[in-house]
Amino acid sequence: MKTFPTGGVHPSENKLSSGRAIELLPLPEVVSIPLAQHIGAPAVARVAKGDKVLTGQLVAEAGSFMSANIHSPVSGTVTAVDMQPNGQGLRQMMITIKREGDEWAEGIDRSDKLVRECSLTGPEIIARIKEAGIVGMGGATFPTHVKLSIPPGKKAEALIINGVECEPYLTSDHRTMLEHGEEMLVGVTILMKAIGVERAYIGIENNKPDAIAHLRELAAGYRGIEVVPLQVKYPQGGEKQLIAAVTGREVPPPPALPIDVGAVVCNASTTYAVYQAVQKNKPLIERVVTITGKGLKEPKNLLTRMGTPIQSLIDAAGGLPQDAGKVINGGPMMGRAMVNLASPVTKGCSGITVMSGRDAVRREPMQCIKCAKCVAACPMGLEPYYLSKMTQKKGWEELEAQMITSCIECGCCQSSCPSYLPLLDWVRLGKQTVMGLIRARSAAPKK
DSSP states (O other): OBOOSSOOBOOOOOOTTTTSOEEEOOOOSEEEEESOOSSSSOOEEOOOTTOEEOBTOEEEEOSSSSOOOEEOSSOEEEEEEEEEEOTTSOEEEEEEEEEOOOOBOTTOOOSOOOOOOOOOOHHHHHHHHHHTTOBOTTTTOOBHHHHHSOOTTOOOOEEEEEOOOOSTTOOHHHHHHHHSHHHHHHHHHHHHHHHTOSOEEEEEETTOHHHHHHHHHHHTTSTTEEEEEEOOOBTTTSHHHHHHHHHSOOOOSTTOOGGGGTEEEEEHHHHHHHHHHHHHOOOSOEEEEEEEOTTOSSOEEEEEETTOBHHHHHHHTTOOOTTEEEEEESOTTTOEEOSOTTSBOOTTOOEEEEEEGGGGSOOOOOOOOOOOHHHHHOTTOOOHHHHHHHHHTTOHHHHHHTTGGGOOOOOHHHHHOTTOOOHHHHHHHHHHHHHHHHHHHHHSOOO
8 A cells, every 4th residue: 555655643533524424504694704815925805895795706816926816705795804813813814794695796607517528728727726716725725826837847747636634533525525526536637637747646545445436436437547545644645745655756855846756736625626616617715624523512524605703613513512622723733723713714724623621631741752753753854853952942054954944744743752742833933933034035135
């Protein structure tokens, strides 16, 4: 069974909602839409307080090439364009809309009819994806039109679809592959056409045998698409780990990118969104979000409009349990703890995990016993304990030399530490600081 060669861990899967079909979450009365739902420059608002908007209407335009359009998830009246707290309590610019129905913008095909044939050229496909505001929906939120725009001198050889979903608890990609597999495969052919490749691989971990069997049966009707079962190992959903597992090629350290080994990687839910954008002219205004946790009455997979308050998803799953200690945007390995449950669902929100009881409490850190388990677990071949110590000592030059920017913030180091050291916290801080120093250096006037 294929997998990546370096590091990795095996956390408890806890896929509590894998057998739960996607349900439609009722529309919220008010939505808050952040202008920064993607990597890159925030979008620029194109509406003002008092404006009437339709579902699917452009409300914020990409602020640069590395940015993404944002569309209204409901119809109604704009009540504010101002700073509001996000899930971590940090204030950011958002558009607030009071829903007054669900009247859709003209030209969006809302039917369930499958549209297989795509007559658009590669550049036309990329332009439509850009117009629809599609970004990576696995959490990275990289604008998809940027990923598909192959730099001069580079050549794509294969498309890899990320159906791994290795993060514990989360099942939104799993259910999307099962319930929208045909549309997803059409999306694969569209992406293949956009980047000019003849081969595509769909990587799925072996703990999803139903998805593997379902997509293999469907893929028999499509040329050049292969479903690749993978060994269960976290973080196999990381781009570099997935490329290594599927193709055997290893992406060099930064600034190298997947395209340097001929690969373009797209998430399974992103691929479905590409189908909807290109074949149905539907912008990215909704997504499947897993609401899960051992203490929840009903873990679910909910089709949710962007801007919906997180609290609405928790209520749909039976409300917070009495012993709830932490709510995480994402999963327990890479997600971020939330302090504001009124904050909205965004394009990169694949799940909300409620941690209860002992699972929600950090253990008291102890002295390092120098076991090197964090080194063995790191999928990037780094030395997390050393990076943590150097961050505490503010050794920025040494951290840069030790390639701290290669860290993918997967949390393998911290989860494997028998002394419960907050390794990821320190490494994340060190990485952010070093990246800031690199940006400042590159922006400084040349002498």
